[in-house]
Amino acid sequence: MTCVIAESLLFAASGQLRNMASIGGNIMQRTRCAYFRDDDGPPCNKRRPGTGCAARHGLNRNHAIFGWSDACVATHPSDLAVALAALDVNVVVHGPAGERSIPFADFHSLPGSTPERDNTLDRGDLIVAIDVPPRVEGRASHYLKVRDRESYEFALMSAAAVVATDRRRLRSVRLAMGGVAHKPWRLATAEAALRNVSLDDIDALRSAIAESFVDARPLGHNGFKVELAQRVALRALQTAGERA
Ligand SMILES: Cc1cc2nc3c(=O)[nH]c(=O)nc-3n(C[C@H](O)[C@H](O)[C@H](O)COP(=O)(O)OP(=O)(O)OC[C@H]3O[C@@H](n4cnc5c(N)ncnc54)[C@H](O)[C@@H]3O)c2cc1C
Ligand code: SF4
Numbered sequence: 001m002t003c004v005i006a007e008s009l010l011f012a013a014s015g016q017l018r019n020m021a022s023i024g025g026n027i028m029q030r031t032r033c034a035y036f037r038d039d040d041g042p043p044c045n046k047r048r049p050g051t052g053c054a055a056r057h058g059l060n061r062n063h064a065i066f067g068w069s070d071a072c073v074a075t076h077p078s079d080l081a082v083a084l085a086a087l088d089v090n091v092v093v094h095g096p097a098g099e100r101s102i103p104f105a106d107f108h109s110l111p112g113s114t115p116e117r118d119n120t121l122d123r124g125d126l127i128v129a130i131d132v133p134p135r136v137e138g139r140a141s142h143y144l145k146v147r148d149r150e151s152y153e154f155a156l157m158s159a160a161a162v163v164a165t166d167r168r169r170l171r172s173v174r175l176a177m178g179g180v181a182h183k184p185w186r187l188a189t190a191e192a193a194l195r196n197v198s199l200d201d202i203d204a205l206r207s208a209i210a211e212s213f214v215d216a217r218p219l220g221h222n223g224f225k226v227e228l229a230q231r232v233a234l235r236a237l238q239t240a241g242e243r244a
Contacts, residue, residue: 004141072115085176085184086160108183140244159236
């Protein structure tokens with residue numbers, strides 16, 4: 001098992017939950033948005049389509065800075081999903097029409113006008129396997145989770161970094177973030193900009209990562225996430241690089 005997968009699992013939930021939870025159930029879990037979880041029935045398009053989004057102008061500290069819509073600003077809560085996104089795994093699904101393989105980038109959806117849908121599965125679909133392709137980068141990786149308390153807590157934000165290096169120079173990089181969008185969020189622009197940058201050139205690492213945050217759209221209470229996310233991505237990248 002690559003390090004990034006093991007670390008994402010180790011820092012998720014509690015020992016008891018990890019012993020019982022399944023891989024399929026973990027990537028299928030729904031948002032921790034407090035309005036979505038509230039039985040008293042605040043407006044929530046994900047729980048009750050068409051009622052509005054209480055978080056859009058409400059308490060949205062834990063919510064998205066990328067890819068949200070006016071219909072929903074929730075984030076995806078799974079740690080494992082962030083690691084799987086960085087590794088570009090495939091989700092193998094058995095459905096009424098037989099078996100198919102879904103690239104992980106296409107598995108979870110953005111909210112758009114249908115936030116009640118979290119992913120591309122249809123009725124009758126069952127996840128039967130996760131296919132992790134062998135990758136040269138998979139040998140040096142790290143999952144970094146930032147949370148409001150040290151244990152038994154969902155991520156406020158997280159980053160999965162998977163790298164291949166040539167001595168201290170980054171040959172290729174895969175960077176995914178959790179806690180910033182409705183699905184694990186790949187920093188594609190940063191990944192391209194980081195190629196051939198030296199791990200010792202902190203300023204160059206920082207400015208390459210910053211390129212992925214030009215289009216960040218923070219909400220009323222989560223502006224801090226834009227800076228924090230860049231620091232988390234940098235730290236995850238550096239730790240993965242030290243393992244190369
Ligand atoms: C208190 C608490 C703290 C937690 N903290 C974290 C955390 O820090 N990080 C983290 O990543 N997770 C966390 N979790 C989530 C936990 O790790 C479980 O993954 C999650 O609760 C789902 O449970 P489960 O795996 O038993 O799936 P289930 O509850 O059995 O299923 C969840 C959903 O997935 C569907 N499903 C399950 N298996 C499949 C399949 N094979 N194919 C298609 N659909 C399927 C089910 O129908 C259901 O809709 C926490 C959960 C709790 C309750
Ligand atoms: S952010 Fe999404 S889940 Fe939360 S209240 Fe709005 S519609 Fe519901």
